[in-house]
Amino acid sequence: MDKLYVIKIGGNVIDDEFALNALIKQFAALEGKKILVHGGGKLATRLAEKMDIPQQLVDGRRITDAETLKIVTMVYAGLINKTIVAKLQSCGCNAVGLSGADGDLVNAHKRQHPTMDFGYVGDVDRINAAFVTTLLEQPLALVISPITHDAKGQLLNTNADTIAQEIAKAMSGSYETTLIYTFEKEGVLLDVNEPSSVIPKIGRAYYKELKEPVNGESRIFAGMIPKLDNAFVAIDKGVKEVLIGKAEKLQELIAGTAGTTILND
Amino acid sequence: MDKLYVIKIGGNVIDDEFALNALIKQFAALEGKKILVHGGGKLATRLAEKMDIPQQLVDGRRITDAETLKIVTMVYAGLINKTIVAKLQSCGCNAVGLSGADGDLVNAHKRQHPTMDFGYVGDVDRINAAFVTTLLEQPLALVISPITHDAKGQLLNTNADTIAQEIAKAMSGSYETTLIYTFEKEGVLLDVNEPSSVIPKIGRAYYKELKEPVNGESRIFAGMIPKLDNAFVAIDKGVKEVLIGKAEKLQELIAGTAGTTILND
Numbered sequence: 376m377d378k379l380y381v382i383k384i385g386g387n388v389i390d391d392e393f394a395l396n397a398l399i400k401q402f403a404a405l406e407g408k409k410i411l412v413h414g415g416g417k418l419a420t421r422l423a424e425k426m427d428i429p430q431q432l433v434d435g436r437r438i439t440d441a442e443t444l445k446i447v448t449m450v451y452a453g454l455i456n457k458t459i460v461a462k463l464q465s466c467g468c469n470a471v472g473l474s475g476a477d478g479d480l481v482n483a484h485k486r487q488h489p490t491m492d493f494g495y496v497g498d499v500d501r502i503n504a505a506f507v508t509t510l511l512e513q514p515l516a517l518v519i520s521p522i523t524h525d526a527k528g529q530l531l532n533t534n535a536d537t538i539a540q541e542i543a544k545a546m547s548g549s550y551e552t553t554l555i556y557t558f559e560k561e562g563v564l565l566d567v568n569e570p571s572s573v574i575p576k577i578g579r580a581y582y583k584e585l586k587e588p589v590n591g592e593s594r595i596f597a598g599m600i601p602k603l604d605n606a607f608v609a610i611d612k613g614v615k616e617v618l619i620g621k622a623e624k625l626q627e628l629i630a631g632t633a634g635t636t637i638l639n640d
Numbered sequence: 641m642d643k644l645y646v647i648k649i650g651g652n653v654i655d656d657e658f659a660l661n662a663l664i665k666q667f668a669a670l671e672g673k674k675i676l677v678h679g680g681g682k683l684a685t686r687l688a689e690k691m692d693i694p695q696q697l698v699d700g701r702r703i704t705d706a707e708t709l710k711i712v713t714m715v716y717a718g719l720i721n722k723t724i725v726a727k728l729q730s731c732g733c734n735a736v737g738l739s740g741a742d743g744d745l746v747n748a749h750k751r752q753h754p755t756m757d758f759g760y761v762g763d764v765d766r767i768n769a770a771f772v773t774t775l776l777e778q779p780l781a782l783v784i785s786p787i788t789h790d791a792k793g794q795l796l797n798t799n800a801d802t803i804a805q806e807i808a809k810a811m812s813g814s815y816e817t818t819l820i821y822t823f824e825k826e827g828v829l830l831d832v833n834e835p836s837s838v839i840p841k842i843g844r845a846y847y848k849e850l851k852e853p854v855n856g857e858s859r860i861f862a863g864m865i866p867k868l869d870n871a872f873v874a875i876d877k878g879v880k881e882v883l884i885g886k887a888e889k890l891q892e893l894i895a896g897t898a899g900t901t902i903l904n905d
Contacts, residue, residue, distance in 0.1 A: 438831055448718050448722050450718070452721075453714040453717045453722075456718075457739050461741045461794065464789055472741070472742050472743070474722050476725045476729055477722075477736040509778065513771075515743060596719075616767060
């Protein structure tokens, strides 16, 4: 099977032009099939402020009302997506930018919750793996924004981490798939304040150990636990490995000389 | 050769939800290969106003400064493009929305002018016909926004009429191509104030006659002349016919029972 890299760009990376450009250059140079999934960073929030559209956050989650959906569609599927594609083209990497509505790439439904209405937030139902394969085999690199659709004409705002994971899972039957989460940190840190404390490899047994509370606290930063739980879910569903680390070190992440590798052992 | 329809949606149609929905339904139902090219209507201007970005018009042309380029990329390549794609999906038409940067679809250069700087306005150099063919043969319908790129990382704002024409010309070697300009009027009118005065067919000889001044004025509305000149250029370059008419009457335009047909005779 051919290799496939599915790379999520963290929100902070989108806001940092230096980091973003470094990532784009390394992505362009990467051999093999490749997909970049991005969110929106702070740009959508800033645009909403300029337009006097109040942003509601409930439990740290943005409520996507109709006006906010327009903003994220403009910023994610328009400005950020096309800016990244144009930069890739300038590096000699022929890329195509897509939302989940394009080619019926990501089918989703409006989130159902017993007590809360998240607005136009989508949970993923299905990835159109055949369409992704057709484009990858051209060959084309894909740049995917986290705007999905419900097949009834409604666009939906969807979590970009989830989209990256669902795509990696869906493609793992056709490609030897590596899922990469890039962000502003060196990797999974034993001590969140100490960049040199990056854990190079985490298997299942070690992860269980890391999550065991010591003096009432798990040994790794609580914020990393959902990411790691998701990483193991991806591995259970056929993804070969999950890499977590700094965007500017994409090549080293893939070479295994930086960041954290999550493995099935 | 298979038939291909390249359909430009006029700006006023984008602003009129009823007309847009009617066009989208008829486009979805259309048999054969098909491409929709759209501009942005008044949405980009309204967004610029909300964000206090002054819009400069010189001789009726919008100057695209860096902030305005961001706005048109958000509105054209993001909001309008993805809204149309999601609507098409809901009509059972599998469509993919693209800018000119995607798949290197439309290569352009920043407009050169001896005395004026139009800003980030692009003039088309090349259409990637092989990429268009690959997608059409899936089969997929294409929805194209008029944001192009210069292959050096710069996005450019480009005239949507021109993009429709360039694509129709580039594809006419591979498909029997009909180029359709839809707008809010019934077709080319002999009397601009009289919707029933639509001219059903215009060939070269008749066009020459129509342009001849009578009492110092051409017999057709001066605003139509550049569109008609362009139509004959397209026909010279291999496009089979050009149709001009009302967006809500797409099926009748194609059937030849409404609008104006520009022919090579």
